[in-house]
Amino acid sequence: MMKKNRIISYSTAIGEAxxxxxERDSSVFLYGLDVADHKRTSGxxxxxxxxxxSERMFSTPLSEEALMGVGLGAAIAGLxxxxxxxxxxxxxxxxxxxxxxVSSYHYGSGGKLKVPLVIRSIIxxxxxxxxxxxxxxxxxxxxIPGLKVVMPVTPYDIKGILIAxxxxxxxxxxxxxxxxxxxxxxxxxxxxxxxxGKGKIFRKGKDITIVATSWMNVEAFKAAEILEAAHGIQVxxxxxxxxxxxxxxIILQSVEKTGHCIVADYDWLFCGFSAEVAALVQEKCxxxxxxxxxxxxxxxxxxPTTRQLENVFYPDSLSIVRSVEKKLELKxxxxxxxxxxxxxxxxxxxx
Amino acid sequence: xxxxxxxxxTSRKLYRQLYLIRTAENAIRAHYGENExxxxxxxxxxxxxxxxxxxxxxxxxxxxxxxxxxxxxxxxKTEETDDYFAELYGKVSGIARGKAGSMHLSSPExxxxxxxxxxxxxxxxxxxxxxxxxRKKTKNMAAVFFGDGAIDEGVxxxxxxxACLMKLPILFICEDNRLAVHTSxxxxxxxxxxxNVLKQFTGNVFESRTTDVEEISAIxxxxxxxxxxxEKPAFLRLHYYRYLEHVGVNEDFDQxxxxxxxxxxxxxxxxVLLQRKRLLGLGIxxxxxxxxxxxxxxxxxESIERAKKAKFPDQKELFTNVFYEAR
Numbered sequence: 001m002m003k004k005n006r007i008i009s010y011s012t013a014i015g016e017a018x019x020x021x022x023e024r025d026s027s028v029f030l031y032g033l034d035v036a037d038h039k040r041t042s043g044x045x046x047x048x049x050x051x052x053x054s055e056r057m058f059s060t061p062l063s064e065e066a067l068m069g070v071g072l073g074a075a076i077a078g079l080x081x082x083x084x085x086x087x088x089x090x091x092x093x094x095x096x097x098x099x100x101x102v103s104s105y106h107y108g109s110g111g112k113l114k115v116p117l118v119i120r121s122i123i124x125x126x127x128x129x130x131x132x133x134x135x136x137x138x139x140x141x142x143x144i145p146g147l148k149v150v151m152p153v154t155p156y157d158i159k160g161i162l163i164a165x166x167x168x169x170x171x172x173x174x175x176x177x178x179x180x181x182x183x184x185x186x187x188x189x190x191x192x193x194x195x196x197g198k199g200k201i202f203r204k205g206k207d208i209t210i211v212a213t214s215w216m217n218v219e220a221f222k223a224a225e226i227l228e229a230a231h232g233i234q235v236x237x238x239x240x241x242x243x244x245x246x247x248x249x250i251i252l253q254s255v256e257k258t259g260h261c262i263v264a265d266y267d268w269l270f271c272g273f274s275a276e277v278a279a280l281v282q283e284k285c286x287x288x289x290x291x292x293x294x295x296x297x298x299x300x301x302x303x304p305t306t307r308q309l310e311n312v313f314y315p316d317s318l319s320i321v322r323s324v325e326k327k328l329e330l331k332x333x334x335x336x337x338x339x340x341x342x343x344x345x346x347x348x349x350x351x
Numbered sequence: 352x353x354x355x356x357x358x359x360x361t362s363r364k365l366y367r368q369l370y371l372i373r374t375a376e377n378a379i380r381a382h383y384g385e386n387e388x389x390x391x392x393x394x395x396x397x398x399x400x401x402x403x404x405x406x407x408x409x410x411x412x413x414x415x416x417x418x419x420x421x422x423x424x425x426x427x428k429t430e431e432t433d434d435y436f437a438e439l440y441g442k443v444s445g446i447a448r449g450k451a452g453s454m455h456l457s458s459p460e461x462x463x464x465x466x467x468x469x470x471x472x473x474x475x476x477x478x479x480x481x482x483x484x485x486r487k488k489t490k491n492m493a494a495v496f497f498g499d500g501a502i503d504e505g506v507x508x509x510x511x512x513x514a515c516l517m518k519l520p521i522l523f524i525c526e527d528n529r530l531a532v533h534t535s536x537x538x539x540x541x542x543x544x545x546x547n548v549l550k551q552f553t554g555n556v557f558e559s560r561t562t563d564v565e566e567i568s569a570i571x572x573x574x575x576x577x578x579x580x581x582e583k584p585a586f587l588r589l590h591y592y593r594y595l596e597h598v599g600v601n602e603d604f605d606q607x608x609x610x611x612x613x614x615x616x617x618x619x620x621x622x623v624l625l626q627r628k629r630l631l632g633l634g635i636x637x638x639x640x641x642x643x644x645x646x647x648x649x650x651x652x653e654s655i656e657r658a659k660k661a662k663f664p665d666q667k668e669l670f671t672n673v674f675y676e677a678r
Binding site: 029055076096 | 477506675
């Protein structure tokens with residue numbers, strides 16, 4: 001029996017997953033820009049260098065493309081690399097390897113070569129990060145056949161999903177929201193897997209479904225609490241956890257039950273994952289829908305730096321509240337005084 | 352021509368490979384017009400000695416990567432033609448059941464780990480294999496073949512830097528035909544000598560204009576010793592002449608971007624004929640050589656016959672091997 005009542009942070013859970021997998025399997029190693037510096041990728045890998053040495057955890061030259069290729073080569077030759085990026089925007093430098101090599105190598109070898117490569121990357125809003133330090137890009141990665149893409153939200157999920165990703169024989173991109181690093185929750189001390197491709201009901205409800213990715217689960221959760229208090233509305237939040245392969249069933253079952261669907265994606269709306277989910281819901285449960293699918297996400301602009309515009313760019317719990325009210329034809333409620341971007345007070349979810 | 356440093360049997364083996372490559376390429380040329388090999392072909396004619404020489408020196412421990420122009424290296428590494436031609440005909444019996452084709456050959460069981468149609472893109476992957484060889488202490492050595500156009504790409508420099516920095520067991524094999532598609536080096540290079548530039552890194556650098564397969568093998572062995580003794584990766588600039596057009600099975604001297612005179616100069620030192628001459632010099636008779644050539648001719652003809660008769664992949668094959676799934 002796994003004891004669940006131990007509370008640790010998301011970033012500690014990352015380090016624990018890595019440490020346990022590296023202990024279990026000597027072929028696992030970590031590398032990337034500044035990976036072995038004193039900050040240890042925002043505190044997510046403390047203690048690993050000391051335990052395993054520089055052969056299994058090392059900083060690299062600033063050569064994202066080559067180092068993604070190095071990961072592919074090491075993976076097909078029997079190692080299990082974990083390539084770490086402090087910002088997803090930097091993965092664009094490695095896009096040739098991801099899109100032309102990593103994603104199709106197993107296919108192109110007629111199935112003879114396996115690519116057990118994990119790519120960890122931090123995404124999301126920080127503090128005036130601007131348009132080159134804030135991208136998520138899950139839709140871009142998931143658009144390419146051959147890549148698995150996950151966006152774990154809770155400390156429990158990141159540990160189990162990261163372990164599952166390392167043990168997977170395919171390339172997996174793990175997108176970790178920076179603000180989630182402080183989130184604390186119950187995490188078993190033992191290693192365990194949360195299967196890729198399985199979503200979860202983040203909050204149970206019956207009146208409306210919100211399909212939320214990454215940090216949007218936190219915003220949706222807060223919105224759900226406000227809506228419940230103000231209108232007695234029971235919001236069901238579905239966290240797909242894995243963008244590809246997508247757990248369609250868990251989304252469709254929820255929408256069939258509630259008849260209403262909002263997709264709150266942590267990314268640009270245009271050509272994004274939110275459009276994919278909206279299409280899926282309308283194709284597969286059109287007759288159960290009582291209102292059109294609504295999408296919440298980023299406007300089609302680069303991400304601004306100044307806080308005033310950042311607050312417009314990023315949707316939050318309040319925009320979700322208003323969307324739900326509009327959809328269900330409810331009178332707008334009086335919103336709580338607390339600032340919407342309360343992540344600055346280190347959000348502690350009931351996870 | 353270098354002084355004879357290998358056994359007569361090795362000379363014969365190398366000639367057999369050169370002849371296999373040349374003849375298989377000529378067979379593609381002969382059959383391409385039938386329009387059954389429905390894919391672009393980047394022909395290796397002229398480059399045979401580099402493929403055979405480097406692969407011979409590396410032996411079974413060589414883990415090689417190539418470009419879209421990799422027929423020669425595939426055949427030097429595997430000497431098999433059944434799966435090869437089936438792949439070119441897009442048949443289910445091919446290397447990757449027809450899904451890879453001429454530009455994406457592979458045979459991991461023979462140490463041929465893949466080829467890519469994106470210039471320079473296999474270079475870092477080979478560096479990753481070299482890293483794994485070093486970590487696992489396998490004594491294997493990676494080798495990556497690329498054209499001189501790859502040096503224009505940033506990832507070449509990233510990869511050479513990493514290989515030198517991390518002291519990895521890898522050979523960078525630059526098959527330099529002076530052209531990137533149709534554009535000459537003079538039109539692309541803002542430096543005087545690539546060899547001198549690369550020598551500023553800690554790896555070893557070699558250069559040769561030979562077409563002699565045994566000399567190429569000897570240079571490769573020297574580069575391998577450099578790693579065994581000093582942990583130095585190596586860059587080998589090996590010049591050759593591309594006999595045919597960039598893509599396709601024809602000559603293109605009438606197109607004006609290069610002169611046939613140059614070709615004629617190189618053809619005098621044709622790598623296949625050069626090695627054949629060597630065999631005669633070693634006392635192997637014309638009849639004996641012809642007999643061996645006949646065996647290769649038959650192998651190729653039969654493989655093509657089998658490929659033509661083979662089935663195309665089933666429609667469901669489209670969806671297999673996108674992801675690895677434990678069976």
